[in-house]
Amino acid sequence: MKTLRDVKCGETAVVAKLQGEGALKRRIMDMGITKDVEIFVRKMAPLGDPIEITVRGYELSIRKSEAENILVK
Amino acid sequence: MSIKIALAGNPNCGKTTMFNELTGSTQYVGNWPGVTVEKKEGKLKGHKDVIITDLPGIYSLSPYTMEEVISRNYLLHEAPDAIINLIDGTNLERNLYLTTQLLEIGLPMVVAVNMMDLVRKNGDKIDMKKLSNQLGCPIVETSALKGQGVKEVAEMAISAAKEKKAISAVSFSAEIEKVLAEINSTFAGKFSKGNQKWYAVKLFERDEKILEELKFSESDKKQLHTIVAAVEDELEDDSESIITNERYNWIGHAIKGCYVKKKQKMTTSDKIDRIVTSRILGLPIFVVVMSLVYIVAVSTVGSLVTDFTNDTLFGEWIQPGAESLLVAVGAQDWLVSLVVSGIIGGVGAILGFVPQMIVLFLLLSVLEDCGYMARVAFIMDRIFRKFGLSGKSFIPMLIGSGCGVPGIMATRTIENEKDRRMTIITTTFIPCGAKMPIIALIMGAAFGTEMSTWWVTPIFYFMGVVCIVIAGIILKKTKWFAGDPAPFVMELPQYHVPFWKNVGFHTWERAKSFIIKAGTIIFLSSVVVWFLSSFGWVDGKFVGYISDEFMDDSILAKIGNGIAWIFGPLGFGTWQATVGTIMGLVAKENVISTFGVLFGLGGEIGEDDAGLWNQFAIMLPHIHQQIAFLAFNLLCAPCFAAIGAIRREMNSLKWTSFALVFQTVFAYLIALMINQFGALLTGGGFGVGTVAAFLILIVMVYLLVRPDPNKRKLNTVAAANL
Numbered sequence: 001m002k003t004l005r006d007v008k009c010g011e012t013a014v015v016a017k018l019q020g021e022g023a024l025k026r027r028i029m030d031m032g033i034t035k036d037v038e039i040f041v042r043k044m045a046p047l048g049d050p051i052e053i054t055v056r057g058y059e060l061s062i063r064k065s066e067a068e069n070i071l072v073k
Numbered sequence: 074m075s076i077k078i079a080l081a082g083n084p085n086c087g088k089t090t091m092f093n094e095l096t097g098s099t100q101y102v103g104n105w106p107g108v109t110v111e112k113k114e115g116k117l118k119g120h121k122d123v124i125i126t127d128l129p130g131i132y133s134l135s136p137y138t139m140e141e142v143i144s145r146n147y148l149l150h151e152a153p154d155a156i157i158n159l160i161d162g163t164n165l166e167r168n169l170y171l172t173t174q175l176l177e178i179g180l181p182m183v184v185a186v187n188m189m190d191l192v193r194k195n196g197d198k199i200d201m202k203k204l205s206n207q208l209g210c211p212i213v214e215t216s217a218l219k220g221q222g223v224k225e226v227a228e229m230a231i232s233a234a235k236e237k238k239a240i241s242a243v244s245f246s247a248e249i250e251k252v253l254a255e256i257n258s259t260f261a262g263k264f265s266k267g268n269q270k271w272y273a274v275k276l277f278e279r280d281e282k283i284l285e286e287l288k289f290s291e292s293d294k295k296q297l298h299t300i301v302a303a304v305e306d307e308l309e310d311d312s313e314s315i316i317t318n319e320r321y322n323w324i325g326h327a328i329k330g331c332y333v334k335k336k337q338k339m340t341t342s343d344k345i346d347r348i349v350t351s352r353i354l355g356l357p358i359f360v361v362v363m364s365l366v367y368i369v370a371v372s373t374v375g376s377l378v379t380d381f382t383n384d385t386l387f388g389e390w391i392q393p394g395a396e397s398l399l400v401a402v403g404a405q406d407w408l409v410s411l412v413v414s415g416i417i418g419g420v421g422a423i424l425g426f427v428p429q430m431i432v433l434f435l436l437l438s439v440l441e442d443c444g445y446m447a448r449v450a451f452i453m454d455r456i457f458r459k460f461g462l463s464g465k466s467f468i469p470m471l472i473g474s475g476c477g478v479p480g481i482m483a484t485r486t487i488e489n490e491k492d493r494r495m496t497i498i499t500t501t502f503i504p505c506g507a508k509m510p511i512i513a514l515i516m517g518a519a520f521g522t523e524m525s526t527w528w529v530t531p532i533f534y535f536m537g538v539v540c541i542v543i544a545g546i547i548l549k550k551t552k553w554f555a556g557d558p559a560p561f562v563m564e565l566p567q568y569h570v571p572f573w574k575n576v577g578f579h580t581w582e583r584a585k586s587f588i589i590k591a592g593t594i595i596f597l598s599s600v601v602v603w604f605l606s607s608f609g610w611v612d613g614k615f616v617g618y619i620s621d622e623f624m625d626d627s628i629l630a631k632i633g634n635g636i637a638w639i640f641g642p643l644g645f646g647t648w649q650a651t652v653g654t655i656m657g658l659v660a661k662e663n664v665i666s667t668f669g670v671l672f673g674l675g676g677e678i679g680e681d682d683a684g685l686w687n688q689f690a691i692m693l694p695h696i697h698q699q700i701a702f703l704a705f706n707l708l709c710a711p712c713f714a715a716i717g718a719i720r721r722e723m724n725s726l727k728w729t730s731f732a733l734v735f736q737t738v739f740a741y742l743i744a745l746m747i748n749q750f751g752a753l754l755t756g757g758g759f760g761v762g763t764v765a766a767f768l769i770l771i772v773m774v775y776l777l778v779r780p781d782p783n784k785r786k787l788n789t790v791a792a793a794n795l
Contacts, residue, residue: 023137046355
């Protein structure tokens with residue numbers, strides 16, 4: 001299944017499901033990445049990781065390894 | 074009776090500004106007990122009996138981060154009389170997420186929707202009346218930056234505190250409310266009625282810390298699990314996620330009728346960010362910004378003011394002034410020495426760093442306030458997380474090349490406590506300005522090379538970085554620093570012009586707390602070393618005070634003699650080298666003047682003096698001994714001022730000791746290997762020391778390359794979720 005990692009810069013995706021558990025999952029969700037929310041991938045850091053996304057109207061950075069836990073439609 | 078009000082809100086919502094506006098200059102800055110998280114308190118302006126406590130900036134009340142646990146423990150157990158929940162009006166959805174959690178605690182609460190000036194400028198519309206009805210608590214519009222609405226918030230919070238009006242939490246979907254009610258009735262005896270909703274939700278989430286607090290037995294846990302698991306199975310999600318979804322769903326509903334966000338094209342902040350962190354220009358801009366910070370804080374303004382306070386203000390004016398004054402009134406020699414060298418010298422060592430620290434903190438505050446600090450982490454994360462540090466660890470290390478004290482203080486900007494501790498421990502491996510004379514002495518004695526030779530300085534910075542990487546990787550695999558890599562799910566706040574009042578406040582606060590907290594340790598240590606080096610024996614008879622030309626008769630020299638054997642395996646087991654190293658704890662540049670005195674060349678000697686080089690080479694004839702001495706002095710526990718800063722920042726005796734022991738042991742082992750392998754290569758023969766060196770090397774390499782013993786847990790968790 002496609003994850004947020006696979007979404008290209010400049011594209012928008014809708015969250016289908018979140019994997020994992022515990023602190024990381026809670027943190028991702030606390031920041032507003034929940035089911036059905038729209039995520040716009042803005043850019044990649046100069047060294048290729050992490051990425052910058054827009055969610056619920058604000059900017060968030062997230063590592064690619066963490067973005068893998070976010071399944072998108 | 075005094076009223077306690079807690080100020081809670083997300084990071085970047087203007088909380089610091091609000092706190093400053095509310096309390097003015099009455100703030101007290103310290104740490105929360107036992108942790109490195111900053112705690113600020115102050116009296117409300119014009120109300121002596123109202124105390125405002127600034128909680129750490131948090132996004133949630135989860136049990137997973139130090140800041141969040143501190144905040145919720147404070148709210149629950151210290152029970153302030155009211156909460157002011159500050160939210161960023163330009164980022165309503167995510168800010169309200171914390172609000173839904175704060176409401177559950179049940180304390181009287183006032184919501185302040187901040188940054189209203191920006192909301193209006195953006196053309197967004199918030200119907201406060203409707204939102205207030207939805208939340209069930211009063212709302213005030215504020216703009217802390219412009220001082221608007223601040224008074225109203227304070228007054229409303231005071232009246233809310235006096236009325237003690239209970240607040241009700243937001244309601245979730247019928248299904249969830251039903252299970253929460255079930256939890257409530259099942260475990261009714263375990264918690265007070267006032268926080269019912271809070272505990273029910275936390276129990277549903279299986280919050281470990283709450284289970285512990287309520288002393289849940291195994292059978293209680295089983296009973297709880299049966300209730301929770303039924304809902305989890307039905308909704309095919311874990312209970313924590315179910316609650317988070319419920320909250321965001323509620324927010325979505327609540328703001329539907331009262332919030333209109335105008336479609337934005339591109340804000341100025343977006344435009345800036347497009348350039349500043351772009352793939353091509355991101356790194357060059359980073360290099361330019363960091364060079365500017367370095368040039369201003371370390372090599373120009375910073376060192377100018379430090380040199381002025383140390384050399385001119387204290388060295389030429391205050392110390393000689395005090396000396397002539399004391400001599401004029403006929404004070405005893407030892408008293409003159411105690412006051413001038415011991416006390417003024419020691420206090421001067423603290424104050425000398427203050428101006429430079431103010432310069433540095435000004436710059437750091439500007440970087441933080443304008444939003445670039447978060448981008449520093451964004452750009453550097455990829456490199457630093459490889460050896461267990463944060464992207465923000467870069468700044469302390471850069472600053473540390475000038476002086477370790479502000480370097481250690483700069484770790485403030487790292488949120489994760491483990492990352493922060495590790496950065497504090499390793500930052501002083503980068504040679505600071507005061508270590509340069511030692512490098513100059515050894516390079517001169519060993520190779521006859523002038524310090525100004527182009528490759529000398531870079532090579533020592535490089536060695537410092539290598540040591541940081543080695544120490545980082547080793548520490549990361551120990552149980553104290555192990556665990557999940559801190560998630561890097563981090564907000565990148567909007568850029569804005571720094572607010573000077575904030576920057577000023579910040580800078581002064583940090584400098585002040587350093588002077589007060591670190592000052593005592595530096596002062597005491599300096600007096601002790603002064604005593605040891607200026608009291609002693611002449612011709613076998615204890616004569617009390619001796620002046621520093623006779624340091625070789627001092628108690629310190631005796632101690633040096635007694636413990637010099639410790640440094641035997643490192644190749645510099647002479648009492649002079651030992652005394653030099655001890656004196657280096659007061660200030661690293663002291664090593665030079667101490668050798669000057671001990672070699673009979675006088676304390677005023679420079680590190681580039683060929684006579685000093687010669688004498689040093691006579692004391693330690695082999696290059697490997699000299700380099701081992703250098704390595705130990707560069708890596709071991711830093712000077713007292715930096716130790717004071719470590720103590721201040723770690724806020725725990727245990728962690729301060731850990732840092733110092735780790736640094737010293739690390740330095741010892743590296744120096745031992747240098748000396749022993751050096752001896753072996755130069756035909757020194759194979760001995761016990763060589764065996765020890767090989768063993769250390771093997772253990773170190775093992776610690777470096779062994780698989781992370783704590784990682785397995787993570788993998789199994791990941792596997793279980795597939």
